[in-house]
Amino acid sequence: MTKLKIFGLLLIAALLGSCDGKPPLDNPARGTIVIAADESFRPLVTQLTSAYSGIYPDAHFKVIYKPEQEAINLMLKDSARMAFTTRLLTANEKAVLNQRKIVGASTKLATDGVALIINQTNTDSLMTIDELKQVFTGKIKQWSQLKGGNQSGPITLVFDNNNSSNLEFVLHKFEIKNVTGLRIFTAKSNREVIDFVRQNPSALGFIGVNWISDGDEPLTAELSKDLRVVGISPKTNPTERADYFQPFQEDLGMQRYPLRRPVYALSREAHPGLAGGLVNYVIRDAGSLIIYKLGLWPSVPYNREVNLRK
Structure with a gap:
């Protein structure tokens, strides 16, 4: 078979392939x-x-x-x-x-990390991982029960969705099977969690940290306004501020932040x-x-x- 015939057959096959109706x-x-x-x-x-x-x-x-x-x-x-x-x-x-x-x-x-955010007026911005677990087991229900807590009122846990990765991650970490009895509010998005926390001093919000960690993005500055990011310590009895970590780059990379994922x-x-x-x-x-x-x-x-x- 000559090269010309071979080329012709290949051309026909290509044309047929392009006309088979498939994108x-x-x-x-x-x-x-x-x-x-x-x-x-x-x-x-x-x-x-x-x-x-x-x-x-x-x-x-x-x-x-x-x-x-x-x-x-x-x-x-x-x-x-x-x-x-x-x-x-x-x-x-x-x-x-x-x-x-x-x-x-x-x-x-x-x-990535799950960031815990609170209202700017709430100065209880430090929490141990053990305290957070007690919040989800129902042992801690009031802000005043936290070590050094000076905020009054019940703790309202705020997530973006009942089936969100933020909620599933925390429940899995603390092996929580039943949330009945917990004061949980679900919004429709991470942005609405931010808005809810900004308007409610008793709220403790859970969001993906990439919503508030881009220092060059104007939207990040807007979303971060009037909020505090909670520092979490893996120690049961931390003795200094350096024992607490936030969900930002260095603490994520060095595996110091407890709620990384x-x-x-x-x-x-x-x-x-x-x-x-x-x-x-x-x-x-x-x-x-x-x-x-x-x-x-x-x-x-x-x-x-x-x-x-x-």
């Missing part, structure tokens, strides 16, 4: 995919996807923000290509992908596509700089080469 597959530089993400990661995911689309104008992301379990379910049902979460898939969730002969992928992108990108992508391109951008390219900028701790630091000249 072309996306690739790392082009296409449109749906991403599901826990709402507490909205600032992080927004900046990562926006930066990636700025490099590749033909890459488009439709992001759906849901409580973590719903975000994972969207990915399992093939309603989303990937999900940003605080945990890996369970055995039952992996089985869903296995039944469809899909090899899922998981990549740790960063270390991972950020994962879970994917069901079956070809070298846009989801893989985004993950590679985060862990192998300048995406880690965005994580730094947001005050989180990237899993893979961005390597900077500096040339010194005499």
